[in-house]
Amino acid sequence: MSEQNTPIEEHHDVNKLIAERKHKLAALREQGNPFPNDFRRDATSDQIMAQYEHLSKEELEEKKIRVTVAGRMMLRRVMGKASFATIQDVGGKVQLYVARDSLPENVYNEGFKKWDLGDIIGGSGVLFKTQTGELTVWLDEIRLLTKALRPLPDKFHGLTDQEACYRQRYLDLIVNEQSRKTFLIRSKTVAYIRQFFNSKGFLEVETPMLQGIPGGASARPFETHHNALDMQMFLRIAPELYLKRLVVGGFEKVFELNRNFRNEGVSTRHNPEFTMLEFYWAYADYNDLMDITEELFRGLAQSVLGTTEVQYQGNVFDFGKPFARMSVTESILHYNPDVKLEQLTTREAVAELAKSLGIEVKANYGHGRILMEVFDELVETKLQQPTFITEYPAEISPLARRNDHNPEITDRFEFFIGGRELGNGFSELNDAEDQAERFHEQVRQKAAGDDEAMFYDEDFVTALEHGLPPTAGQGIGIDRLVMLLADAPSIRDVILFPHMRHTDKHGS
């Protein structure tokens, strides 16, 4: 083994720190396998703290509680013949007391003192409290479990370089507690959502991410090619059309929690792949969706954060109160007292308003499309507290059911928190003939140069012809939701391995 590991590249070791550690590893190989896998711990640091932190110095001396722990050595304070070391495991940190005379012959000088910060070690001993009252394990047994060849980032400052945190997330997780917390919040959020929908009788399903026709949203897809079938394929931009097929099939309450892909720019709010919750609920409408969304968000914040008041970047968003509900038109008027209702009611008037705001109005834009451009400009960022915006124009809602009183609008809403769209829901269009006509209109838009317009999905129309029961469905962006709960300013902070440009240095 060690012969194989005498690489030519050893001369190329860029820095002496790595070379030093490799020499130590070579010496360890002489003595046996430096990567053993026969060590078993019986406690993690958080368990130890929870169970024994409250005991006094005297009680601990009396009880002689033995624990076996393992983790990465993060700090070490050597004081001659004894040392303190701090190890970090999945539950947090715990301090070890390592004294020469408590260990077998030579282990302290020939072993422990030669190991490095970043190495994974394990040991057994009795709990005690130090003079300053810190719960500590007095080891009588210690082993090196994994040799680390690269040094950790600065033990005090950690890793602050954003790029390094994203590209080498493992380092970020090792040294930045905030980052660990963020991903714990993410995990709890997803777990809560699963439990929430399961408890309400929704069935979790998985539908294709590799699709022949990308549908369910207006977005540019990633394209790929299936070699054996010699056919063009797309990564999905949304699961919507497949989930509705399942409702046609009789699964009346379904949800899917997984990845969508959109071939668009990256920003603090956009990653090319992102996680969506979509759920479909037969015999319900968009008002039911707004109600269940409030219930979900309230329970989620309470469960994950222990409060319904969500602190985000210096603001407080109250998930406890009923969420505001207003129409697109109402919201424009409400947040812009200068704008008059007459400026919104005809295509000509709203086009003029849009132009005065510097918005480009293309010839093929209808009244509804222009109204939404104005909304994006004048309202979206002002929707700080949780708000549902309703009455979306049919023109930009090709999959949503028309309103019974006004066919130009749909029974649809989007909802916003902190000036960002978090979700989109509507009563589903289940009129197959209307759906076919709306797809035709999308195809016309695509032909006119709108590459975000939808494809005609004949199989989906066939499914609708078999009868989709009256249904409501909604999507919620999980990454943006986690940003809120974790108080994270960028979507990259809540995605473990965010998209980064390829570099020779690290790959991606």
Next chain:
RNA sequence: GGGUCAUUAGCUCAGCUGGUAGAGCAGCGGACUUUUAAUCCGUUGGUCGAUGGUUCGAAUCCAUCAUGACCCA
């Protein structure tokens, strides 16, 4: 796509109006058996993001490029 800023040791950062590079941590050697970013003494370590240019001389000035952050589209 546009603007602003950044890139110097493994990590965190200094480095002035141009004169060939510095600290702390980590590492290495030594002292130290209750430390807390341990402390104390000594010490190694750099293609200053890349490529051109200006200059007797460039980490520093200029141009282009790369990567990132933030803002705007």
